[in-house]
Amino acid sequence: MTGSALIKLRPWQQAAVAVGSAMGALFDPRRADLIAALGETTGKPAFERVLERMKRSPEGRAVLLERPRVISANVGHAWDLPENTFGAAYARFMGSRNFSPDDRPPVRFMDTDELAYVAMRAREVHDFWHTLFGLPTNLIGESALKVIEFEQMHLPMCLLSVVGGTSRFNQKQRSLFFQHYFPWAVKAGFQCTDLMCVFYEQHFHEDLEDVQRKWGIIPAPVAPK
Template sequence: MLFRELQSLNIDFFQTAKGFINLLRDPGQTESVHDIEDGLRQAKYTQVAIEYIQSQPGVKPLVEERYLAPPPNLDSLLELPSNSLGYTYASYLTKEGFDPNFYRTLNIEDDTTYIMLRLRQTHDIWHLITGFSTDVVGELGLQAFILAQTRRPMAIVLLAGGLLRALIKSPEEMEKLLDRIAVGYRMGAKAKPFLAQKWEENWEKPISQWRRELGVELAEVYTP
């Protein structure tokens, strides 16, 4: 009975389990995140999330257009004003040694694969606009923001994995993690849909203006 119910969820259990275990071992493993996400692609709840995402103002036209930006030219972005999204994005990636095309590519076959790819393509932009760092605590805060905006199961899995890992390896971090998760969810619920934005066509716009227009309320830094 339980096995049939699990089968009905349309989850690739091997792919998802492999990614989840590797992620618990090393939270910085991007490939593990992609393994989990690919394993959940056909899950029923993923389809519910896709429907929810497209019901948000301004998102469906971009999905229908299959809008994707070309790879950014970091040198050109560094010539923009220092308060702009483009300059901040390029300087951040350059300083951290990150590749703007770090994500696993997908063949766009339907709305689900398009949205997954667009989320991967703009992940670092979401970090910058929300102000969440790229360490484990910041990533969980961003995942809570993403959950509020998209309802995607991937965010739930990452949040559960992060809390479980903290419970086992660093329980003293739990209060801080829960605070960032709560803050991220509230921010995501209040902000306008990030998936409705063509960020790359407005690189020159100041980050402060993006935040103001999207209703992003930056949280105070956590202090125990």
């Protein structure tokens, strides 16, 4: 389901991969594979809690049962949906940045297929969250979304990413982030529904503003000029 064979690590191996991935990602934040490995090796308890919440939610259970994958073959129809829909907004987000849903690295360091799917799902819905919250993919936007992801999943990697991202801000970016985006992200991540329990693909045809209201989404603030 995750696209590759799982590698079960002993605790010392897990720690070694986590430290190596953290150091590598610090030197080159564009290395998605290192960031993914860091998230997996430090996030198992958090993913276990997400899995239990999904099992308690009717929609979350449906996701676990069907195990949808956010890949081109499954979400390509979003490009043909009416302009006002959530699916069309997602298609615009991806198309305007020349992103492909097929570019996510596979999950490797999880103990079970079920946990591996949850980790993969968290990785693949990232762009849905960008669309719903109206966040750009620049350093500020990604850091703000990591705050929301931490509020939702309590993954250590999200917190580390915020620290790493904000350390690369210039003074203007730092002021903008902490005055406007950070307090909004804390509130937005806390107030919205449990986003890992949403079967997004079944809501592509619905109006974007309707699903934002239904899921308690507070769109990102407009940055002051």
